[in-house]
Amino acid sequence: MITTTGLTKVYRSRGREVTALDGVDLHVREGEVYGVIGQSGAGKSSLIRCVNLLERPTSGTVTVDGVDLTALAGKGPRAGRELRAARSRIGMVFQHFNLLSSRTVQSNVELPLEILGLSGRERSRKALELLDLVGLADKARSYPSQLSGGQKQRVGIARALAGDPKVLLSDEATSALDPETTRSILQLLRDLNERLGLTVLLITHEMDVVKSVCDSAALMERGRVVESGTVGELLATPGSQLAAALFPVSGAASGDDRTVVDVTFHGDAATQPVISQLSRTYNIDISILGAAMDTVGGRQVGRMRIELPGRFEENVVPIGFLREQGLQVDIVTGQDPESGPAAGRATGPDSASPAESASASTSAPNLVKDGAR
Known part of the structure; x- marks a missing residue:
């Protein structure tokens, strides 16, 4: 479902070059929950942002659901129509929720549907269905300031599902939450993975996240994947x-x-x-x-x-x-x-x-x- 080949990302600033990704090869199978873990500066955030081309790779390819996104990127700084269409099938959950404080919960979920051009009635129906799916049907008219951290993240997940994605990317989605709320969000991600057939790629610094929800995992160091496989394979690997x-x-x-x-x-x-x-x-x-x-x-x-x-x-x-x-x-x-x-x-x-x-x-x-x- 997700494949990166020779993925490299080099940041250039004031005559200096910093290599965030150094030839990353990654393969995430359809329908699995895949965790990427590593220390600060290992390249995890750059990797997940390159998967949906929020960051343009310096070299290498990114293929999602059989589509080579790097071939759609073009040469300009703005994404073309084909890349935007491909991105609409990739949901993204952020660490700090990124909700609009001036919009209600329902309106936040409707935002990507507005961009997709759906009618008001269709947006409302879809948003309410998604809020019910994440257990927040009764918070549709509330504002983000009235929600707990876990509830805000559930809204973020509902918004990420608005475009009926096949892939869900999670960028440290639980790192700002307490342990009990973290467990509930992880269980929600696992339930969505099983119920909707979602392929989930998440990055985390918490081993408990990998242990509780991931089918496979990869360890990153200095921009490279140094170890990867299913949890069972890793346990059976000496050293x-x-x-x-x-x-x-x-x-x-x-x-x-x-x-x-x-x-x-x-x-x-x-x-x-x-x-x-x-x-x-x-x-x-x-x-x-x-x-x-x-x-x-x-x-x-x-x-x-x-x-x-x-x-x-x-x-x-x-x-x-x-x-x-x-x-x-x-x-x-x-x-x-x-x-x-x-x-x-x-x-x-x-x-x-x-x-x-x-x-x-x-x-x-x-x-x-x-x-x-």
Whole structure:
């Protein structure tokens, strides 16, 4: 539904160049909720604004619902008729609502319908339907100043749906809301995704948003996508930064003659008493150093850090037992030939030393700072 290929955005000011996007390749499947997460300056906002060409990419292509928007952009600063028509099928929800204070709630929702040229009766009917859809049918005649933050965002979502879009873009839509309101807005987005078949692309700095609503996710750093995939794929990827941040665990070995492993549970294995089975089968005492479990997409998933008595070579069989149960097992201490030559080392160019690996889970929650864009 949404594909970017080699997407680059360079801002130029006073003889300086700042690269916000550096060859971004992204693929969002039809009907999924896709989250993009990263620290301040990672390029998330530039990416989502380039998807609907509010920002013109310096190079690369953006395709939405089979239409190459970059081919419609033209050379002038203003959007042509074809690009405006394509944009009307892409809804946008902003962080700070962007409602007009002089208009009623209903009139705010009607605004894009006015631009599309619908009659007054059609605008009114459509706006009331959308307000009912987002749970604000009784606020049609209210003004934005009379609404709470969550209600204002619901109006923003209703307005974004006015053009019957196939794609909904969310630019930090919940970052200005309290936790309880955030949960209700995320549930609304998920309901709309399922009820209307919407494809949702959202950017966020909150891991809980990805955990609670996203089917897939991407991590951005310095204008590049460094990791992406479905949540299930990420959890099954050794050394995944996103998996570690979604389900952080910590804990160090109690001695040199101990083996510490991280076990990732997902799918049917998450509901099985695998650790107790391991302890009974091999008559070993297992220490649980940390655990993080939650429900993602209606399925229980999580990670657990456990300590086994003895060095790695003494635990080859128990570790093999865990892997036979369909679990992802990463060695934190010891040396596992399947995990690489160094103890606790993750795969990939950003591999950490054993000491760094032991502390990685402790720092994982700070992967994305509060308030980051």
